[in-house]
Amino acid sequence: MANYLVTGIAGFIGSAVARALLRQGHQVTGVDNLTTGYRDNVPAGAAFIKADCQDAALYDTVLPRTPFDAIFHIAGQSSGEVSFDDPAYDLRTNTESTLHLLRFARRTGCTRLIYASTMSVYGCQPDEPVHETAPAAPLSFYGVGKLASEHYLRLHEQFGIRSTALRLFNVYGHGQNMDNMRQGMVSIFMAMMLRNGHIHVKGSPERYRDFVHIDDVVRAFLLCLGQQRSHGEVINIAGSGRVTVGQLVEELRALHPAPVTVEFSGCTAGDMHGIHADKDKARTVLGYTPQVSLRQGLEDMYRRTAPLLTRHHGAENAS
Template sequence: MARFLVTGGAGYVGSHTVLALRDRGDDVVVVDNLRQGHRRAVPRGVDLIVEDVGDRRRMDEVFASWRFDGVLHFAALSIVGESMREPMHYITQNLGNTLCVADAAVKAGCRRFVLSSTAALFGCPQSLPIDEAATLCPVSPYGESKLMAERGLEWMEQAHGLRSAALRYFNAAGADPGGRLGEDHDPETHLIPLAIDAALGLRPELVVYGQDYDTPDGTCVRDYVHVSDLAAAHLHVLDALDRTGSCRYNVGNGTGHSVREVIAAVERVSGRRVPHRYGDRRPGDPAALVASSRRLREETGWTPRYAALDEIVRTAWNWRSQHPAGYGELSVTRALAS
């Protein structure tokens, strides 16, 4: 049985990846400070250590307590708008914490490291879909911090032989199809859960930021990849690191959907209206981001199982409608049965 350390494993993408590791029989240890993660999102049978990953002494203790076959690093600040207001906080935290964990891994003899990276590295791309050869030109401190983290890992490979994969994923969305996990952020900034909550009456009307972009309907276009497919991509690259060496991959479905199209999908799936209004553009928002995942598919065999927008939205709707307070309460079904 392999054992992996997952930082930020109580968060959205991290917890779904932990679940995927457990489903295939791996042992997992999670380190998460629970500022954005949820204790209830960590599957049973997984050790949870509530600590900051930037605490080097504690990270050394974690690596001394277990032998790990690899590290999957999700712990990071990730709100683009907030990064525009607090640029140095984002850069110091995301870069510093990544290298703290990676250096502790190297010192303990662990040589496989998978970084949760982002499409924000590409800024405002000149052409779509975006492949790995596209120019790296972040337009937000969040994107810049992830680019710096990737480059730091490249230097660690030269110096210490650390094999790293960086997954530059686009818009993670949806929930575990089995209903075991879902999306619960505070504050919530992702479009699909915001639209769902508006439809459920759990929050005021959805604000659509900008309707004058150079896109077919004037609203931003994004590539939505199901969170379970994203988790599977992490497992694929983790297994491939021994034969491929360090690698960088874009992860998405290869199809873009506008904000208006997402609203329409939520209305189709839920049978409810999504109340919304239009506001000004937000700084740092590119008009369109759509991924080419051809390299990931060809080199690792990964392929998305839940590619249709309505299918992605349906899993998110099913979880949220059963968990209207997120991880803060039992599911409706379980509460009725107890």
């Protein structure tokens, strides 16, 4: 049995990773400041600490001194759009937090850190599967902060911290925050459809993304633990391949028995026109290939989310 630290444990991805680690019989300590996460998301059996990952006191006085077997750093402000509201906050919450965690790992003798990075580090790319070696020129402060975090990971290799940065593409699935209308294309559209029978898309239907189901993302995080070849690497984690926003909207409409109107207008700051992933490195380094098709994943999410949507969640800071 191993002992893991999971940051962002009250969020969509962090809670799912923590749940999978607990199911395998490991010990999990989770940190979250509940800005977009929910206390109810923290899986039973995990020790929970409510704190900001950028707060030095967390590392000096709260977390145990015995080294964790690995740190999963998943906490973060996860919206490109929101990063434009307060870039300095984005930097503190997403980048300073990474630096603190790396220094904590070094001080306590933890030698493994797995990081939730993002496709947003790439910025504008040609319409072909983007490889990890493509030049990274982010279009949002969020992407800049995540890319900086990747470089902090790289620099800490010299201190014996073996890290892996997973560049997650558009993650979706059951458990996604359906109240946060500024992050998560699938969750935003599905919430609009279920609540109002109307989907307002900010941007063109020709834009395209690569949608990856939460179960595949969890598998990728866990695969990192067993694959030494992933040490020091950045790896794309994607799923569906190239899917346009218009196609996604049609897939969602097909799930819903009632009429759904759709409007395309406006745009989002820092939005990329299109991106989809080259998945070769994930396959060769991690043994990862996505298992959940977009249709299966959307059907499952719709089936499990629709009945819950009207239930009130106790977020301390619903966005």
